[in-house]
Amino acid sequence: MTLGKYIAQKRQAQGLSQRELAKDIQISHSTISRIEKDDGITPDNATLKALAQRLNLDYNYLLALNKTIDDEPEIRIIQRAAKKMNDAQRKKMLNILKASFGELFEEDNNAE
Structure with a gap:
């Protein structure tokens, strides 16, 4: 599973919209959308920490998923x-x- 699909799945399971999540962690709605679409965006560690905290997820697991995105x-x-x-x-x-x-x-x- 990709980072984006995982984030989308967990966000939806908690009944949050992309806009609500974005507002809660103080990033733009379009950034959440791009992350969830795996649209060539690699979230920085601060964003991953915020996502992990807000969605009650394991930060290290998010880090591991994020590392699967090739930075080349x-x-x-x-x-x-x-x-x-x-x-x-x-x-x-x-x-x-x-x-x-x-x-x-x-x-x-x-x-x-």
Whole structure:
């Protein structure tokens, strides 16, 4: 599960709107929205602490989920593009990557 999906799930379980949560932890509604959409935003530690406190969550777990987001700018570009693609486009992109860098995908190819 991604950080954004986890935050959204826990917020909804507590009956909070994005606006209410944003107001409670003093950040913008759009920031909460982007975090929940996993929209290329990496919350800083202060925001993670505020989210953990307000939603009664384990801060260390949020930190671990946050670390799964790759901070490499090139990877973020690919992730944002992939989110805009339909299934056929994503498959085509993966095929291009495998054709170009096949040896890096050997482990994934064996699983298919």
